[in-house]
Amino acid sequence: MNSCFSLLLLILLSTDFTRLAASQPQTAACAANEKGRPAFVVGQTYFGTSEYIEYLAGDLPVVISVPHGGHLEPPEIPDRELGTNGRYDVLSQELARDIIDAFHRKSGRTPHVIINRLHRNKLDANRESADAAGDNPHALQAWEEFHQFIGDASKEVTATYGRGLYIDLHGHRHNQQFIELGYLLVTGQLSLSDQQLDSTVQPSETSVGLLLHDRTASLSTCIRGNESFGALLEKHGYASVPSNYRPSPTGKQYFSGGYNLERHSSFSGGRMCGIQVETPMSVRESTEQRKKFAEVFEEAVMEFLKENGFLQP
């Protein structure tokens, strides 16, 4: 399905998304570029049907999806049978917008960002389609468009840079205020020593097999070494697991990564190194904390890209 088919292209007037959402559609379709990919314009925001899904086209080799931060509860979509009892990743959408602002301000660059604006009661955009949307056609359409935008963004990144970083951004409610980094490794695997982990887990079983293949580094080094993403966040004062300081979540609640990470990381092929980032409430609950974390997150992502050579086309 060509994602341009049903998209409304809105001109990005600024990073003020309230203003943006209220602006008039400029055109109803976008053309394919010379390589046959949809021709998204860097810095512009695109919406799917009924503006349930939002895509900010970027210029960095970074794709960030936000599946659980939506607020919209349109009557045309009934509550999911599986339901969430009103639970969603509170303030994770707002955090994503602060992260976009931090990139613009600090580096003048733009990550690709895909936001599910529907409430999790209506669409769980981190599940396979039946669990995510039931049989409601509007929810199914939004689910398709969410994943299509991620796919289109990833194609753009890999066509330009050869590979990239995919981050599925969430907000957890666990008591411990750690940032939980998911690599499709469960607590039992992370509890192993570095040597045991490296000898028993195949890189292809994780979301970062690409890093190991390209750098011939060990899995333990990639996920909890001194240059791991967790270590970069720890360096800036944010407790993270796994990391050089916290190799395993043993004894604590921990999310290892879900449907989106499996689908959009190199676990399923392709050239995107994937991390599920579960942020604690302590980094989301106030504007000040979100902005502070967003600055650090931008720095950590840029350092990670440089360390791994992702910025060279």
Ligand SMILES: [Zn+2]
């Ligand atoms: Zn979530």
